[in-house]
Amino acid sequence: MASKTFDIRRYGKYLSGQSADDMNRFLEKLPQNAGNTVLIAAGIAWAAVAALGLFSMLQTQQLTKLRGELQSSESLKPIVPTLTMTPAAAEEVTSFAEKAKTMYPGLTVTANGNILTIQSKDTSAYAQLREIMGHVVSGGAGWKVGVNSFCVGRECSSNAIDASLRIEKVNIAAPVVEAPAESSGADEASESES
Numbered sequence: 001m002a003s004k005t006f007d008i009r010r011y012g013k014y015l016s017g018q019s020a021d022d023m024n025r026f027l028e029k030l031p032q033n034a035g036n037t038v039l040i041a042a043g044i045a046w047a048a049v050a051a052l053g054l055f056s057m058l059q060t061q062q063l064t065k066l067r068g069e070l071q072s073s074e075s076l077k078p079i080v081p082t083l084t085m086t087p088a089a090a091e092e093v094t095s096f097a098e099k100a101k102t103m104y105p106g107l108t109v110t111a112n113g114n115i116l117t118i119q120s121k122d123t124s125a126y127a128q129l130r131e132i133m134g135h136v137v138s139g140g141a142g143w144k145v146g147v148n149s150f151c152v153g154r155e156c157s158s159n160a161i162d163a164s165l166r167i168e169k170v171n172i173a174a175p176v177v178e179a180p181a182e183s184s185g186a187d188e189a190s191e192s193e194s
Helices: 008-015 017-033 036-076 090-103 123-137 185-193
Strands: 082-087 108-112 115-120 143-152 161-173
Touching (some): 017 036, 090 115, 090 123, 115 123, 123 143
Antiparallel strands (some): 082 161, 115 161
């Protein structure tokens, strides 16, 4: 409706004191004019609407409470760095194998990429095996040593001592901090200025 055609005087009769009296008279005569069935149906409809309103209010309260709990639990989540394992540099492992050959003459030490193989034909080199294992574990900065295979004794197929070790490095990546889900208008204004 255009503003030029709107006439407040036209709706004045609905806002007068007489309109309240007319409504009161209508409601008083309603049981006489309408049957009991219509009144019961109207009462049931009003009760259903009231129950639906109450239900929606309770659900809204629960959702508000859950949202608050979720936000507080997200704020308590720690920021954790990411750990990744990468193979150690072949040069480092080869350099270590060359030093170990001179330090442990009873063992055959070879390097292939990040795999270090320690072998001996005789179990009398077991003491040297124990020593070199400790040396490998503390051999390089950030090394993490994993055992691919390990055999000592008569059960070994070709050598009395046979160990294959996988050498990896632990890399620590900086934690990723996610931006908060909601921001205020002031935050958005300061970002747009910069």
